[in-house]
Amino acid sequence: MTEILKVTGLCTHFFTRAGVVKAVDGVDISLNRGEVLGLVGESGSGKSITGFSIMNLIDAPGRMTGGRISFKGRDLSQLSETAWQDLRGNRIAMIFQDPMMTLNPVLRIDVQMIEAIQAHEKVSRTTARERARDTLGMVGIPAPDERLKAYPHQLSGGMRQRVAIAIAFLNKPDLIIADEPTTALDVTIQSQIIHEAQKLTRQTGTAMIWISHDLAVVAGIADQISVMYAGRIVEHGPTDYVIDNPRHPYTYGLLGSVPSANKRGARLFQIDGMAPNMLALPRGCAFGPRCDRAVDVCAAAPGMSQSCTQKFRCHNPVPEAVKVAK
């Protein structure tokens, strides 16, 4: 297994008038070829910013203030803008949340796909077009020849997201960052898209970071899960362990609040309070004020603890014997 992406201590801060927002504060990611990492967290936990930081697409007032991103062994921090242009869409691709918005409304699908190929490779239009058609077929779009000639508004939401995924896979990238790609879709389409994406990563060996707030979605596709809270990863481990036996109270709470057939009629678990104000994070453990397992030591920020299966950032973790009710 070759390591595609290694992120160590990534910090992305936003310098606003009201103060410094530490949107991402010391995130580590390690990703091998063909592996899928699920990055889970609620809104504002910094998961999307992590994705954008890897793409070097942070706009002012935000800035990457620390950490190292190495992609296939190459340090990305010193890259010039042209080198970035060469990397984006070619070696690292991105899929966005809302397929209604990410395709240019006035350009036909074939124009947008051919353009994406020709931006990185000197190939003829016909070759590029053929490749575009083949890729559309790969993501399960029936009659790709007709779809190529369509405008985005003629396609349904699920179809457009398939096109967006096809565009991401066009240049056979090493890494795809998918930022909540199924959030805007309904559940049946969602499972099809996940199925398609999973199949493609297996086929092509592309590594993927799947950003989502939905643990159920991530559980279905990811090999590993990182749970983010207030700009930090609070728990990380192989999907099965994190889902079946979460150690961090936040992960435990998230999993407990997922409704399932067995919990019908029963009151769902609820995490008290609200997501913290990123301008004024609580002292010590950011989750402390909402945590029902909080103890005195939580006033000091917990470091990463390591069990045999997973890593977690907690002074008083959920015991290994306690499983989530399903």
Place this chain on the structure above:
Amino acid sequence: MTDTQIIAPVPAKAETPFAQFRAEFFESKIAVGALITLGIVVVLALLAPWITPQNPYDLAQVDVMDARLPPGEEAFSGYTMWLGSDGSGRDLFSAILYGLRISLAVGVASGVIALFIGTFVGLFAAYVGGRVETLIMRFVDLQLSFPASLVALMLVALLGKGVDKIILALVVSQWAYYARTVRATALVERHKEYVEAAICLGLSKARIMFRHILPNCLGPLIVVGTVQVASAISLEATLSFLGVGLPQTQPSLGVLIANGFEYMLSGRYWISVFPGLALLLTVVSINLVGDHLRDVLNPRMKK
């Protein structure tokens, strides 16, 4: 689920954004009427040399004996002057069609040139951003705070008469409208997600600007373009009427109106009124088309 097979609704016909737009445009009777009127005016102007009984600028065909004939009178050389004749014996119908040619040519030429310059400047400003953008846009504000006719008047006074100089004056006084429109639209488009997606594809900045953002700015641009062509035509007529526009040898509608003005009080209304009506018809029909274009292209005005 063994294999994902989805049955997608195939669109009944490939309805392009243009076809959709066309269908919406033809809903309004007034706009269609204006478009037809405009079409007739343009065709008449284009075909002027072949359908007019007289070439009003060929001195051999103009007879002073025919001067100031009222509408419907028969000329010395045999044909009927349905709109009468002017002070030097020119058939007004012919003169108006020839004048329309010049007015339309000047209006469209200056409109198109100003559109290109304005679009480029506006897009450039939105593209570079920062101080350069501020500098350009404040200059645009400065220019737009003067009335367009004043700017054009000053320039023509400096440059002198002639078709090329009038066009230049009109371009200078109008490019700023386009620049402002394009820059405003481009700024909105630039923050849309498809632009971010295009950046993620590794496309060059220039390509994103011209290939992705510019086509999405075309709606407002077309609207401003039609209105500005109409205003260029009336601005040129104003300048010519004031005697600083086109020379007598290339009489546009404005020159014709000015020529007839001295006869107004003696009851020979037709020399001024008919060119004036032609100008009115042209400008109003362009404006009606432009207005309706705005209704169709502006998503906020949609029902």
